[in-house]
Amino acid sequence: xxxxxxxxxxxxxxxxxxxxxxxxxxxxxxxxxxxxxxxxxxxxxxxxxxxxxxxxxxxxxxxxxxxxxxxxxxxxxxxxxxxxxxxxxxxxxxxxxxxxxxxxxxxxxxxxxxxxxxxxxxxxxxxxxxxxxxxxxxxxxxxxxxxxxxxxxxxxxxxxxxxxxxxxxxxxxxxxxxxxxxxxxxxxxxxxxxxxxxxxxxxxxxxxxxxxxxxxxxxxxxxxxxxxxxxxxxxxxxxxxxxxxxxxxxxxxxxxxxxxxxxxxxxxxxxxxxxxxxxxxxxxxxxxxxxxxxxxxxxxxxxxxxxxxxxxxxxxxxxxxxxxxxxxxxxxxxxxxxxxxxxxxxxxxxxxxxxxxxxxxxxxxxxxxxxxxxxxxxxxxxxxxxxxxxxxxxxxxxxxxxxxxxxxxxxxxxxxxxxxxxxxxxxxxxxxxxxxxxxxxxxxxxxxxxxxx
Numbered sequence: 075x076x077x078x079x080x081x082x083x084x085x086x087x088x089x090x091x092x093x094x095x096x097x098x099x100x101x102x103x104x105x106x107x108x109x110x111x112x113x114x115x116x117x118x119x120x121x122x123x124x125x126x127x128x129x130x131x132x133x134x135x136x137x138x139x140x141x142x143x144x145x146x147x148x149x150x151x152x153x154x155x156x157x158x159x160x161x162x163x164x165x166x167x168x169x170x171x172x173x174x175x176x177x178x179x180x181x182x183x184x185x186x187x188x189x190x191x192x193x194x195x196x197x198x199x200x201x202x203x204x205x206x207x208x209x210x211x212x213x214x215x216x217x218x219x220x221x222x223x224x225x226x227x228x229x230x231x232x233x234x235x236x237x238x239x240x241x242x243x244x245x246x247x248x249x250x251x252x253x254x255x256x257x258x259x260x261x262x263x264x265x266x267x268x269x270x271x272x273x274x275x276x277x278x279x280x281x282x283x284x285x286x287x288x289x290x291x292x293x294x295x296x297x298x299x300x301x302x303x304x305x306x307x308x309x310x311x312x313x314x315x316x317x318x319x320x321x322x323x324x325x326x327x328x329x330x331x332x333x334x335x336x337x338x339x340x341x342x343x344x345x346x347x348x349x350x351x352x353x354x355x356x357x358x359x360x361x362x363x364x365x366x367x368x369x370x371x372x373x374x375x376x377x378x379x380x381x382x383x384x385x386x387x388x389x390x391x392x393x394x395x396x397x398x399x400x401x402x403x404x405x406x407x408x409x410x411x412x413x414x415x416x417x418x419x420x421x422x423x424x425x426x427x428x429x430x431x432x433x434x435x436x437x438x439x440x441x442x443x444x445x446x447x448x449x450x451x452x453x454x455x456x457x458x459x460x461x462x463x464x465x466x467x468x469x470x471x472x473x474x475x476x477x478x479x480x481x482x483x484x485x486x487x488x489x490x491x492x493x494x495x496x497x498x499x500x501x502x503x504x505x506x507x508x509x510x511x512x513x514x515x516x517x518x519x520x521x522x523x524x525x526x527x
Contacts, residue, residue: 098381099339100403101265102275103327104156105320106149106202106282107364109349112317113375115139122355123310125317126294129325130377133343135387137379138424143394144435144471145347147364147371149230150174150204151438152346152396153277157182157205157219159400159415161438163466163524167205168440170230175207178218181412183400185220187273190409196268198223201257201277203241204230214244225260227253231282252289254280254316258323262330273403276327281316283350285309288319313353340381340406340424342399345374357495365439367469367478368496372437382406384425392431393473394420434472434519440464441480470520475512479520487513 110116112125115134146152146162154160154167158180162168167176184197199221206215206228216224225242232238232253240249240256249256261276287300295315298304305312324343328336348354348371351363362368376394401411401419411419416436422429441464466481471490478486487501487509500509 097271097338098407099265099271099335100273100406101331101339101341101380102156102273102399102403103324103341103343104153104201104275104277105317105343105345106277106279107347107350108281108317108320108345108375109347109354109358109364109370110345110373110375111349111355111358111370112314112353116141116375120355120357123314125314125321127318127321129321129328130343133341133377133379137341137377137383137387138385139389140376140378140394141389141391142435143344143374143376143396144372144437145345145374145396146437147347147367147439149202149282149346153203153205154180155395155397155416156399157184159183159397159411159417161397161416161436162440163438164416168438169464170204172207173440174205174230176205176215176219178215180219182219182221183403184222184273186400186404186412187407187409188220188222190404191271191407194270195407196222196270196272197275198261198264198273199226199275199277200224200261200264201226201275202230202279202282203228203277217244223264225264226257226277227279231284232279233284235279235284235286235288254278254288254319254323255326258327258330261327265331265335271407273407277346278320278323280320280323281313283352285312285316285352287312288315292322293318310353310355313349336380338381340383341377341379342402343375343377344396344399345376347374348372357497362496367437367439367467369490369494372469378424382421382424385423385427388427390423390427392420392423393435393471394432395435395437398432434470434516436468436470436520436523438469439467441467468520468524470516470523472512472516475509475516477513477516477520479517485513 111122114124114127114131148170150170151162151167154165154176158165187195187197228241235253237250238253240247257278265274285305287298293315295311348364351360354363354370358370362370364371397417398420401417402421404411405419405421469478474491476488476490485501486499488496
C-alpha cells in the first residue's frame with residue numbers, strides 16, 4: 075500500500091494547462107453515500123472519526139476544496155442532474171426506485187461534448203449507473219444517452235461486492251471480482267486506450283451498503299472480523315474501511331494514467347449524497363442523513379485539482395450545486411453549455427477566488443409516506459419509502475439562511491452561518507426582520523424556479 079501511495083503522489087504533480095488545448099481531459103470521480111462527516115479536512119471542529127485518505131488529501135493540497143456543495147438526497151436524482159444539468163422536477167428522476175428512469179429524450183453531457191466537438195472528445199461512464207429504473211430493464215439506456223462506452227453496474231445497490239451483475243455496453247454477465255477494484259481497472263484501461271481528448275466519468279459504488287471488510291492492505295482499520303454479526307453491531311469501522319479502500323483505488327486510478335496525460339487532466343471528485351443513517355456521525359442525527367434534505371443528506375464533499383486549476387491548497391465557500399458540473403465540464407472543453415439547464419459553471423473559481431458565483435442553491439426530495447402517515451416535516455420523518463404516493467419537499471439556501479418547505483405548507487428556516495447542523499428551527503419562533511427578509515426572498519426564488527420552463 076505504501077508503494078502504491080508513493081506512485082499516486084508522484085503522479086499528482088500537475089502543471090497548468092490551457093483549456094483550449096485539444097488534448098485536455100476531464101476525470102469525474104463520484105463516491106456513493108459519502109458525506110462530509112468522515113472526510114478529512116471537513117468538520118474540523120467536530121469529534122468525528124475520519125477515514126485515512128492520503129490520495130484525496132493530496133488532491134486537496136494541489137487544488138481546491140469546496141465547502142458548500144449540494145447534491146440531491148439520494149443517488150439517482152443526483153446522477154440525473156449531473157448528466158443533464160437539470161433538476162429532478164424537470165427530468166422526473168426523483169427517487170431510487172420507480173422514479174429513477176431517465177428519459178432518453180434528455181440531452182446528456184456526453185451528447186453535448188460529442189456534438190460540440192464534432193466527435194473529437196471521447197466519453198465514458200464506468201461504474202454505477204442507477205438511471206434505468208433500478209436496473210431492472212434490458213434496454214441499453216447509457217447508449218441512448220450518447221454514452222460512447224459504458225461498463226459497470228446498472229442498479230443502485232448490490233448484494234455482494236464480489237458477486238454482481240456486470241454490464242459492458244449493454245451485455246450482461248456475472249462478475250466475481252471485487253467491484254471497486256474492477257471499476258478502477260476498467261477506467262485505467264479505457265483512458266489508456268484513448269488517442270484524443272477524453273471525459274471519463276468514474277462512479278464507484280463504494281462506500282454504499284452492504285458494509286463489508288474490503289481486501290487486506292487497502293485500508294487501515296484493524297480488529298475487524300468481517301462477520302455479519304460484527305458488521306451489524308458496529309458498522310462504522312467497516313464503512314470507514316470501505317472509504318479508505320475507495321481512496322486506495324483512486325490512488326491506483328491516478329497512478330495508472332501516464333504522467334503527461336495526468337498533467338493535462340482536470341480532476342473533479344464529488345459525493346453523490348450524504349452519509350447513510352446507519353453510520354452518520356454526530357452532530358448530525360440519524361434523521362438528518364441520506365434520504366433527507368438536511369445538511370447530512372445533501373451537503374457533499376467536492377475537490378477540483380489538475381489542469382487549469384491555479385488555486386493551490388485553497389478552500390472555496392462559494393455555493394455550488396451538482397447541476398453545475400455539466401456547464402463546468404463543458405467550459406473546461408472550451409464548449410458553451412446549452413441555455414436551458416439549471417447549472418452554472420464554476421470554471422472561473424478554478425483560477426480566481428473573486429470570480430462570480432451563485433447567490434443560492436437548491437435541492438429537493440419526493441417524500442414518500444411512511445407507515446401510511448405523511449406526518450409533519452420535521453427531524454423525525456423526512457424519510458420514508460412505503461408507498462408510491464409522496465409529497466414534495468424543497469430546500470433552498472443563500473449564503474446564510476436555508477429554507478425547507480413542503481408542498482403541504484410546512485416550513486423550516488435555519489441560519490447555517492451559526493447553526494450548520496440545523497438544531498434550531500427559526501420558524502418556530504418570532505422572526506427578526508433579517509430572518510423574515512431571508513425567508514421571503516428564498517420563497518420568492520423557489521416559486522420563480524418552479525414556474526420557470
